[in-house]
Amino acid sequence: MGDDGRGVSSFRPCALCGAGSPDVLFVCDAAFVSSLVFAGHQQAYTICKCARCGLVYVGEEVSDALLGELYGAEYYQGRDAGGFTDYAADERKYRARFHRRLEQLRPHIAGGRVLDVGCALGWFLAEAKAQGWQAEGVEMSEHAANFVRETHGVHVHTARLQEAGLEPGSFDLIALWDTIEHLPDPRSILRTCFDLLKPGGFVVLSTGNVDAWRSRVQGRNWALMRPPKHLYYFTPKTLRSLVDQVGFATVTVWQEPPQRIPAPIRALATRVSDNAADIFGLLAVKPESA
Numbered sequence: 001m002g003d004d005g006r007g008v009s010s011f012r013p014c015a016l017c018g019a020g021s022p023d024v025l026f027v028c029d030a031a032f033v034s035s036l037v038f039a040g041h042q043q044a045y046t047i048c049k050c051a052r053c054g055l056v057y058v059g060e061e062v063s064d065a066l067l068g069e070l071y072g073a074e075y076y077q078g079r080d081a082g083g084f085t086d087y088a089a090d091e092r093k094y095r096a097r098f099h100r101r102l103e104q105l106r107p108h109i110a111g112g113r114v115l116d117v118g119c120a121l122g123w124f125l126a127e128a129k130a131q132g133w134q135a136e137g138v139e140m141s142e143h144a145a146n147f148v149r150e151t152h153g154v155h156v157h158t159a160r161l162q163e164a165g166l167e168p169g170s171f172d173l174i175a176l177w178d179t180i181e182h183l184p185d186p187r188s189i190l191r192t193c194f195d196l197l198k199p200g201g202f203v204v205l206s207t208g209n210v211d212a213w214r215s216r217v218q219g220r221n222w223a224l225m226r227p228p229k230h231l232y233y234f235t236p237k238t239l240r241s242l243v244d245q246v247g248f249a250t251v252t253v254w255q256e257p258p259q260r261i262p263a264p265i266r267a268l269a270t271r272v273s274d275n276a277a278d279i280f281g282l283l284a285v286k287p288e289s290a
Ligand SMILES: [Zn+2]
Pocket: 014, 015, 016, 017, 018, 019, 050, 051, 052, 053, 054, 055
């Protein structure tokens, strides 16, 4: 029996508070994940919720081998429906989104040295560079990294963040756009970000909100319910808690405007509910005294 009296769980302990024996929300089975997994790997994933702190996550261990396959050369080339099939074709949309996000950041930070972790095809870096930032990226996909180097003329490290050989205390801003949910150890990544930032530097993240209306209604059919690519399903509360545990101070949390909804309705919805949008953003600062 486990120490909470509910039996020994085979699921991973909570990455936020360390509790074992999470509650099972549902299973995404082989029929559901068939387009996302490869022969020889696990065919079903269990979505768990920590009974103590509420963190939602994939209960099974995911191997380095699978992660290597998931984010290999072809991730951004459209072989796989879960990847960024239309990313390159959607340049204008992404550039506009990142333009808006940089505008949002401007009252807090307006320039300096920025690192994009999981920079994909580099639209954020391109936009930041155009606005005068000194930009560089980290990206595991060699194909995507080459695209960024050639198309945007931006330096990209093809490595995991911890192994990229970056100088501690050297960045003003580190961005993780829709990246943290993919990482097996989000705390370790955030710690590395903390070390890489100058005192007074910022980390900015966006990720799905599992408390969103649509997630609550649709459950395992929610568009962002994508194991094993998405290993964590944060809420503003659980992400803020993780970021603060690492030593950051959260500055602001916002809802990303839902697409395909007329602007006035969108504005009203996000005013009346914290959970109107599928995606939220969070900005946090490394204290000057750190
Ligand atoms: Zn927990």
